[in-house]
Amino acid sequence: MTIHWTQEAQKRYEAYYEDLFTLLKVDSVRDDSQASAEAPVGPGPKKALETFLSMAERDGFQTANIDNIAGRVEFGEGDEILGILAHVDVVPVDKYWETDPFDPVIKDGKLYARGASDDKGPLMAAYYALKIIKDLELPVSKRVHFIVGTDEESDWKCMDRYFESEVKPDFGFSPDAEFPIINGEKGQYTSHLTFSPFQGDLVSFEGGQRENMVPAEAQARLANKDLDQVQAAVADFQKAHPAASLTVEATDQGQVLVACEGKAAHAMDPSQGENAATYLALFLQGLSDDLAKNSFISFTADRLHEDFYGEKLGLAHHDDVMGDLTLNPGVFAVEGDQVKVTLNMRVPQGISYEEIGSRLDELGQDYAFSREDGKSNKAPHYVPADDPLVTTLLDVYEKYTGEVGQEKVIGGGTYGRLFERGVAFGALFPDSPDTMHQANEFARLKDLEKAMAIYAEAIYRLIK
Numbered sequence: 264m265t266i267h268w269t270q271e272a273q274k275r276y277e278a279y280y281e282d283l284f285t286l287l288k289v290d291s292v293r294d295d296s297q298a299s300a301e302a303p304v305g306p307g308p309k310k311a312l313e314t315f316l317s318m319a320e321r322d323g324f325q326t327a328n329i330d331n332i333a334g335r336v337e338f339g340e341g342d343e344i345l346g347i348l349a350h351v352d353v354v355p356v357d358k359y360w361e362t363d364p365f366d367p368v369i370k371d372g373k374l375y376a377r378g379a380s381d382d383k384g385p386l387m388a389a390y391y392a393l394k395i396i397k398d399l400e401l402p403v404s405k406r407v408h409f410i411v412g413t414d415e416e417s418d419w420k421c422m423d424r425y426f427e428s429e430v431k432p433d434f435g436f437s438p439d440a441e442f443p444i445i446n447g448e449k450g451q452y453t454s455h456l457t458f459s460p461f462q463g464d465l466v467s468f469e470g471g472q473r474e475n476m477v478p479a480e481a482q483a484r485l486a487n488k489d490l491d492q493v494q495a496a497v498a499d500f501q502k503a504h505p506a507a508s509l510t511v512e513a514t515d516q517g518q519v520l521v522a523c524e525g526k527a528a529h530a531m532d533p534s535q536g537e538n539a540a541t542y543l544a545l546f547l548q549g550l551s552d553d554l555a556k557n558s559f560i561s562f563t564a565d566r567l568h569e570d571f572y573g574e575k576l577g578l579a580h581h582d583d584v585m586g587d588l589t590l591n592p593g594v595f596a597v598e599g600d601q602v603k604v605t606l607n608m609r610v611p612q613g614i615s616y617e618e619i620g621s622r623l624d625e626l627g628q629d630y631a632f633s634r635e636d637g638k639s640n641k642a643p644h645y646v647p648a649d650d651p652l653v654t655t656l657l658d659v660y661e662k663y664t665g666e667v668g669q670e671k672v673i674g675g676g677t678y679g680r681l682f683e684r685g686v687a688f689g690a691l692f693p694d695s696p697d698t699m700h701q702a703n704e705f706a707r708l709k710d711l712e713k714a715m716a717i718y719a720e721a722i723y724r725l726i727k
Contacts, residue, residue, distance in 0.1 A: 272715040283387045287367045287376040303332040308413035311351035333425040336409035343405045346432025348678035349386035350415035353378040359702035373705040380706040381699040385438035385690035392718035405726040437678040440687035443660040443668030447645040450610040453637030458559040460600040470540035474593035474607040477536030479527035481543045488519040507542035529700045530591035531674030534571040541568035562630040585611030609674030644680035659721040690714040
C-alpha cells in the first residue's frame with residue numbers, strides 16, 4: 264500500500280491552522296503569581312493544556328490530564344512505546360512585538376505569534392501527523408504516547424510530575440528544535456550569584472526575564488548623580504557601543520534612572536543577542552570611581568560582558584562532538600538591598616559541574632558574592648548516530664528534502680533528553696529563520712506543512 268503523506272497532510276491544512284490558531288491565542292506564559300494546586304504553573308499553561316487535550320478528545324483519542332501540569336494522548340497497541348514530547352508553554356513577551364503576540368497573524372507566508380515555532384506550531388504538526396495515521400486506520404505494532412508539558416521553558420516541573428506516576432516511553436523524539444536531527448544536547452547548568460548589599464552610588468540594578476533568554480532590558484537607579492552629566496556620559500557611551508540603547512531620567516526620589524535596551528536571544532547561543540544588563544554595567548563602570556569599585560559592577564562589566572564562551576571566567580571548554588561551553592547571564596534580580604545574578608551555561612562533555620562550581624567559588628572570593636546551584640541542572644545527552652531511531656528519522660528527512668542529514672549537537676534543551684534513546688526532530692529546516700524566544704517570533708507556513716508530512720511518515724515507520 265502506497266501512502267502519499269504529503270497529499271494526506273494537504274487535506275488537513277485548513278483544520279490544522281484552525282486548531283493551531285486556537286492554541287496560539289492562549290497566553291501560556293508561566294505565572295507563579297497565579298499558581299495554585301489546580302494550576303501549578305499558572306492559569307495560562309493549564310488552559311493551553313486543556314485546549315489541546317480537548318482537541319484530541321474531539322478526534323477520538325484517549326487522553327489523560329496529570330494534575331493540570333502535563334497531559335497525554337494515546338494511540339496504537341503493542342509492548343513498546345514511542346514517545347512524542349512537546350510543550351504548550353511559551354516564554355514571556357516584551358514591548359518590541361509589532362503585532363499582538365497572542366493574536367496570530369499570517370503575513371508573507373509567515374505565521375507570527377508567540378509559540379508559532381516554539382513549540383505550538385511543531386506540536387500541532389506532529390499531532391496532525393499522528394491523526395493522519397489514525398484516520399487512515401493503518402496497522403501498527405507499537406503504542407504512541409504523545410506527551411505534552413506546561414513548564415518546558417522554566418523548570419520542567421511538568422515532566423518531573425509526569426514521570427512520578429506515568430510510564431516512560433522506550434524511545435522517541437521531540438518536535439522542538441530543528442531538522443535534520445538533534446541527537447546530542449549539551450548539559451544545562453545554572454548558578455545563582457548573590458552580591459553584597461547595594462551601597463554608595465548604586466541604589467538598584469535589575470534586568471532580564473528568564474535565565475534561558477538574553478536580557479533585552481535592564482535598568483539601574485543611582486544616587487548622588489547630576490542628570491545632565493549622566494546624559495552626557497550616555498551620549499559618549501552610545502558612540503562607542505551602538506548595539507545598546509541607553510536612556511536617562513530623573514525620579515521623584517531625587518535619583519537618576521538609567522535604562523538600557525539590547526536584543527533578546529536564546530541562551531543556547533547568547534552571541535546572537537545584545538545583553539542589556541552587561542552593557543548597562545559597562546556604562547556604569549565608567550561613570551564614577553564609586554561605581555567602578557563596586558564588586559557587582561566590576562564583575563558584570565569585566566567578567567560577564569560579551570563572555571559568550573566563559574573565557575573571562577576561566578571556564579572555556581571545547582568537546583569535539585558537542586562543541587563549546589556557552590554562558591548567558593540571564594537574570595539580574597533585586598532581592599532586598601542585594602542583586603542576584605543567574606548564570607545559565609550550556610555545557611559539553613568533558614567538564615564537570617563540580618569544576619565549574621569550584622571556579623565560581625574562587626571568583627566569589629575576589630568579587631564578594633555567594634553561590635547557589637540551580638535545582639534543575641541537566642547532564643549532557645547523546646544518542647549514537649547509528650542508533651535505528653536516528654537512522655530512520657534521517658532517512659525520512661532525506662526523502663522529503665533531497666539533502667543528506669547529519670547528526671547534530673545543540674546547546675538548547677529539549678524533552679528528547681528525558682529518555683536514553685530520545686532525540687529532537689524538527690521543525691526548523693536548515694534554511695529556516697530561527698526566531699525562538701525573540702520578539703516577532705514566526706514560523707514559515709511551508710515549513711510547518713512539510714514538517715507534518717515528515718512527521719507522519721516518520722511516526723509510521725517507527726511504529727508499524
